[in-house]
């Protein structure tokens with residue numbers, strides 16, 4: 386008997402997709418398979434995404450404050466709008482919790498969601514609440530607009546494009562390890578509890594002709610680069626010596642006992658952006674980005690004709706997080 390574990394997350398999505406009718410309406414510009422659905426409604430191009438956060442899968446109450454759990458859940462949904470180059474506008478928030486959940490925790494949780502929404506310029510417009518038999522579940526729908534109708538998909542990458550990433554991937558994953566181990570490491574735990582969706586950066590990048598594809602880093606660099614490559618029908622080769630390793634790893638990496646480069650490759654929930662950039666335009670884009678934002682933009686590899694994701698030419702054994710295989 387085939388189970389979810391055999392299928393994996395992508396297999397499940399493909400299976401559901403096959404059950405849909407072929408004739409999608411013309412105002413559904415992009416359906417299943419990208420960071421957001423793209424819809425044309427009332428003269429606007431809308432970007433819509435939803436994202437679920439489950440206790441003991443995405444967060445653990447024993448080592449995370451309610452406010453941070455809420456902030457991360459909202460940031461995760463809004464980050465999908467950033468990945469398309471959009472502006473975040475509204476959130477619908479569903480919360481399910483067992484009857485004996487302390488109201489103080491739920492207040493903190495909602496303050497976190499509301500704080501992330503305000504930081505991103507989005508407004509909480511409604512939602513749903515329900516009882517859960519076990520564990521807290523947060524589901525957030527984010528609705529945004531594509532400025533001028535322009536948005537960036539995953540599938541435009543071409544062989545020879547530079548694979549670049551913003552910020553310091555792996556920091557959030559290291560923050561989670563620090564929280565679990567009870568280690569004081571503020572630059573790491575702050576990144577895990579209060580990730581900042583790269584909305585302004587995403588909009589700026591989506592306006593550049595030389596940027597061919599974009600995704601947010603939610604499942605790990607290897608896996609999300611793989612999503613771009615797969616959507617484009619190509620591959621990518623990551624240069625392990627070029628990976629952006631945060632200076633904070635030097636200070637705290639030993640305390641939590643991790644190999645920084647392994648976390649940079651596999652750490653999810655980072656909410657940075659991964660892009661495919663025309664090789665000839667890369668140096669200019671990096672310079673212009675640096676003049677506009679106080680954020681690293683690092684070339685970590687190249688997209689290749691050869692399909693699949695490689696690290697220094699080799700197929701890695703760990704390609705990030707798959708909910709059904711590693712759950």
Ligand SMILES: [Mg+2]
Nearest residue numbers: 420465601603
């Ligand atoms: Mg995404």
